[in-house]
Amino acid sequence: MMTGLTRRYLVAAALMMAVAFGGAMSKATAEDVTLTVWSHEADELGKVAFRELAARNLEKSHPGLHVKITWYEKNPLIAALKTALPAGQGPDAFYVEPDQTEYITSGYVIPLDTLVNWTTIQDWARKVWMVDGKTYGLPQEGYTNEIYYNKSLLKRFGVTLPANAQFTQSEFFGLVTKARAAGVTPIAQGVGDRPFPGAYILGEALLRKLGPDDYRNLFTGKLSFQDARVVAVFTWVKTLVDAGAYPKNFMTLKLGESHYYFYRKPGALMLPMGSWYTGRAFVPEDKGGQPKDFPLGLMQFPAMDGGACNECKTGGIGASFAINAASKHKELAAEYLNAMSTPEMGKRWIETIYLQTAVKVDVKEFSGPYASYFKELLERQKGAKYFIGMPRNLITGQCKDTFEQVMNAGFPGGLLPVDRALQTMNQACYKG
């Protein structure tokens, strides 16, 4: 028969074992936490290093946590998310861009308002991700649309950039014809693997001609593509296309290849691109980067005759991150997002990726090999009125598909006359 003392010993031993096992179990749980992140931009070394650094920093401050980032190209990432999220699976946090509104409307991402530290994020950037008063994405990358150009070629053609770095319609057309006559491709652009680059010139021209309100109206179905101002812009762009503005392999030239085409072989005068140009260009030459001595310049998109807002330019948010509504580690996921958004990381973003960021950063002086580039980039922002978002951020469904086929590819590719392009866009987008 068990004595009272023995029973007490046994109870004490059991309690000690329970505490010991419990401790071991809770420790094991902490050690087992793996935060999964799916990210695009596998081919942009600077961004890969940046996000991996944030992951390692978070692991250091959270012993037992492992952050596993899976790197994708954009289309495979979208396809993977489209199947994983409805199945209640997918990563804890993932890369998104502002045109991917379906995650919000479908409830697959959670509001981040109380989870994320917003004091380090620019207010205008946060607004891009706000729907019905809630914020669904943490913006990381800021960008503006610019025309990159080869300064030596411009000089060779005897053309001087105006003080405001903005040519008029006719001057820009003259530049295109001069380049083509000299056997140089005026604009190195291709749509082989992206649904938007072909519409840079057309889209920015429409923004300047219409002004921000009517530009928004055009892409939200409230303004007809038969509007006289829209017709005038399409007609002008058609003259550029007919003058040979784009390369002959425009339809199959891929985004990465268009960079190479511009600064390496065969070389081109201009490359309209988001300021995330740097992600591909400012990498070592043996990895496809821009030659160190390349005479890179930045100019504004041309002013439109009678333009409502020639000082307008597109700014936007690119890379952003959201948290899966089905995640079991939402707070840890938010901490990862915070880890990428500290002022120190924001500074690092600018200094290593040479690109604007949504993080509040107080950088007054630039150093390093690309300091002059960054100064010129900021110079091009002076006096600008920003329209936040690309046309693709405003459209969905059939309108988006038609935009990709017509404004991005068919029209600048010289496959459609003005009237047919306008008619096709109107049928797909105009709700009036």
Next chain:
Amino acid sequence: MLRTFYNSVHTVRPHGVLEYVGLRNFAELVRVDPVFWKAVGNTAIFAIAGTTADVVGGLLLALSLFSRPPFAKFLRVVWFTPVLMSYVVVGIIWVWIYDFDWGFANLVLRWLHLGALTRSWLGDPSTALASVLVTHIWKWLGFNMIIFLAALYALPGEVLGAAELDNCSGVAKLVHIIVPMLRPTIVNLLVLSFIGKMMIFDLVWVMTGGGPLWSTETVSTYVYKRAFDWNTFDLGYPSAIAVLWFGIIIAFVVMMTRLLRPRDRLEF
């Protein structure tokens, strides 16, 4: 597959909520979706022209090898190699071949002083579909060739020998003896090739993504776009496309096998 049928009569809302819509997806598809009909037209051209070229070309290659020309083994390996390559690799190679500036196709034309004929083969709606089709035929011709070659070697030697004794010409032997005896093989390859081309996706996706201006859009690429590129998680409409197309393929396969089925059993 059953899920696809089920989804096709529903609108799939987020979090798996299904709203029954009956045949509405099918009605919309048939009545008001111009891209679907464009895709149907392209796929039909692809399937008919591609299947014919595949089978006829495969038979001709097999016959040429059957006649034991010099380097027959080498040619057999060369012609069969593309079959072993993935669509992605084949697609990338041929995008290079078709490139306007440095592509092999245009380089040859320029070398032949036929520069006026150079073009962006995949960027021109009038040539894009044909260019993809050529690539697809290049990839699959070797497969048909091997099947035909095996069938040719299985033909009874005494029948072919008897034809030669009767002074039967090569063409007559081909038309009246070889082709009839190969009929089951031809039918099988026609059906297999037809099904494959009606479902073509990978190669088109890699080479053109359905462009330019929907000129290479196929039913499969359109299903993918509706499912993954339209800012929606609704799989109902793309499922309706898939179900309708499945029905059409089954109908054509049944029709083809019935039409091409031998009336009398050939005995040898």
